[in-house]
Amino acid sequence: MSGTPSPAVQQRSYLWQDGTLRSWLLTRDHKRIGLLYLGSITAFFVLGSIGAALVRLQLLEPTGAILSDATYNRMFTMHGVVMVWLFLVPSIPVTLGNFLVPLMLGARDLAFPRLNLLSWYLFVASGLLVVYGLFRGGLETGWTFYTPLSSEYTQGRVLPVVLGVFLNGFSSIATGVNFIVSIHQLRAPGMTWYRLPLMLWALYATSVIFVLATPVLAITLLLLAFEHLFRVGVFDPTLGGDPLLFQQLFWFYSHPAVYIMILPGMGVVSEIVSTFSHKPVFGYRFVAWSSVSIAAIGFIVWGHHMFVAGTSLYSAIVFSMFSFFVSVPSAIKVFNWLGTMHGGSIRLDAPMLYAMGFIGLFTVGGLTGLFLASLASDVHLTQTYFVVAHFHYIMVGGMVSAYFGGLHYWWPKITGRMYPEIWGRVAAALIFFGFNLTFFPQFILGYEGMPRRYATYPAQFQVLNVLSSAGAGILAVAYLLPLIYFTWSLFRGAQAPDNPWGATGLEWQTASPPPVENFAETPVVTTDAYDYAARDGRADAARVDEGAPHA
Amino acid sequence: MPDSPVLDHHSPYETPLHRDESAIAGMWLFLASEALLFGGLFLVCLIYSHTRSAGWAEGVRHTNLVIGGVNTMILITSGAVYTMAVEAGKRGDNRRVVRAGLGAAALGVAFLVLKGVEWALEFREHLFPGPDFALHGPDAGAAELFYSFYFLATFLHGMHMVVGIGLILWICRKARHGIFGPAWNTPVDIVGLYWSFVDLVWMLLFPLLYLLGRA
Amino acid sequence: MARIATCWTMLVLLLAAELVAARAGLGAVVCVLAVLMVLVIVLGFMQILRAPPLAIIFALGGLFWLAILLALGSLDSFTRTTVPVHDTAPYAPAVR
């Protein structure tokens, strides 16, 4: 394992083995599929960001700065739908997850390579349909598609979008099935469950949600489409249906889905925190099982989105109680990360900065979730900017930070190149600052009563809104930076060594970038996941072997 | 799904058995997912059949029990016949796979044809929800809800049948080339799981659509 | 072969019993019989007990989550307080 990969390694790398477009589009290599996904979700991330930018520009002025009311509604819908289904739900699982699951397991590929490729095609098709629907007619329902607004009012414009999201679901299910079966079946010799990297526990839990929650969204949207196409009653009160049933079914998926949008981030953070503290994760089994219990409890809290919708008090109390339960495993994780860092030899490279940002912002988001889970305070806070701030702290402050942190952390492995460290740190710091400036004011706005999803607002809220929009500007620049220097590093970055961070984990034992078959020979695992003593011993031995001077 | 008995060099598996077990487990996982897809429909049924029970039952009384019952028999038989194909596959008897497979598919088509006849009758009787819905009276709204459920559920189940029949024909084509043997017949098995699942869903839909509330 | 024939006969008998129970108005019995039919298919045709253990875990998992969906999903509808609506339009919103 030397610092500069030999030409032979480069030749065998999955990136260059066969460079034709055809070989990329028909590839069954999980690493290449991960990169195909990376390209597509980046495009959707840019599109969703444009929607956010327009929303924040509009809210610079109380009467609305640039958009008509209808266009405003379409923009926040576009932003929400694109960001949730075309970016955040797939984000870490389909890019880093696709790339890493087999590598971390010590396997040659995922269990069903062709299914994996199919999932990408489904994803692209669904994305195109959604975008077509959002721009051909426009949609003003928000990402939640509540009936009867979505069925009565939109006059069919909802159909392509709903069909797109429906297809998207099957892409998620395919990924989930693939990950679960792979983790069960393809662990390298010696790789017991309690030796799995915590990233895999998190992705396993995520996949359970993919497989068991997504079909309910699919049927819900199908019912909505049917109702609309054939004017038969299911949810529409004018046709005899019960609109709350739509909300029940929608949130049966969508609350677990918010955990799809955080669990993989937690997995990434566990890896990064351990590596950059050079210490095993504190309380490994607690962190592992907290992922599973988050996924499980996450299925029984969805009613907290309907406290003021007129659901029964029994239902509200039950769901409120479960919502408090779900914060327990989340808190366990936060404490264990802090325990891992405590007394470690911490290095503040860019991935670690993102991970630390994650921990802080996720904590704020989670705690404010408890305000919303309490019946009495939710009545005041629901449908205000407080909710908007709550979920952006988790989804953007948490998950997107983790996604960027993970991209930086594994970039050397994926591309064989180092990114410029200084710029990485600048971007991480700027994201943290811009994020807080954007969303902290929204907590106050919501607390003071500014409702969400309106194109205009009372003048007294302007100062905070301008602050928020200014923060969004900073955030936009900060997100552009990695796009630029990652691209730069592809061509000019320093050659990455096999294990630049001194990390444990099988993915670091193979070349950067890995050969097509991942490992020259199937690895045999003899130590726990974060056994730095063993790794350092091996690294020293390797150096002695090569006759290099001892450090 | 693997398309040949041998492992190619990119295969993530150590042995063919390892691969086949993974494929079967994967199919079960997919079926668990499918169960929740139908679960959403069952929730709709559970709620409306209780909160709007009178009109719901009136809807049930108007479904065509004869066709429904015959169709149930057909599906039971089709499931049994395809299971014979699975057994034949285990022995490597490709000819019997083809014959049993075609039999099961033909029964599936018969089910769909009868279902089509049933739908046509219902359209003629104005049982499709809408302004000229046939049933009147205080509970007509709930009866309409029932028929929404009826048409959606039978449509979704019918689509699964179409996919299942397609899969069975694909198996028959492979078997005609004599591809299956005692060592390798996983695709026959996997399609069998799917076909039985479609069967199973109907065993639940039949009482919900035709029986509960009839008396 | 014998296994398939037995299962088929059992299913036919269960179907007949279902029809009788439905005629007699015994809804609960119909439900039990339907569940039995599902069991015959799962055990007899799909042979879950001879599948890899993983398959059983997946099937039970699916069943468990289905139960959650049905139980918690209907909780609200079955415990909701409904306020009568004065308007007696033919399509009143869902009220019991």
Ligand code: HEM
């Ligand atoms: C610590 C656990 C959490 C609790 C107790 C919690 C609680 C809540 C509650 C009660 C609401 C409803 C507020 C309302 O509409 O009145 C809500 C909304 C929301 N939460 Fe959380 N939450 C938690 C974690 C998360 C996570 C991890 C995410 C995403 C990654 C998330 C994303 C959302 C979203 C997107 C909404 C708004 C949905 C909408 O109406 O558009 N939450 N949360």
Ligand SMILES: [Cu+2]
């Ligand atoms: Cu929630």
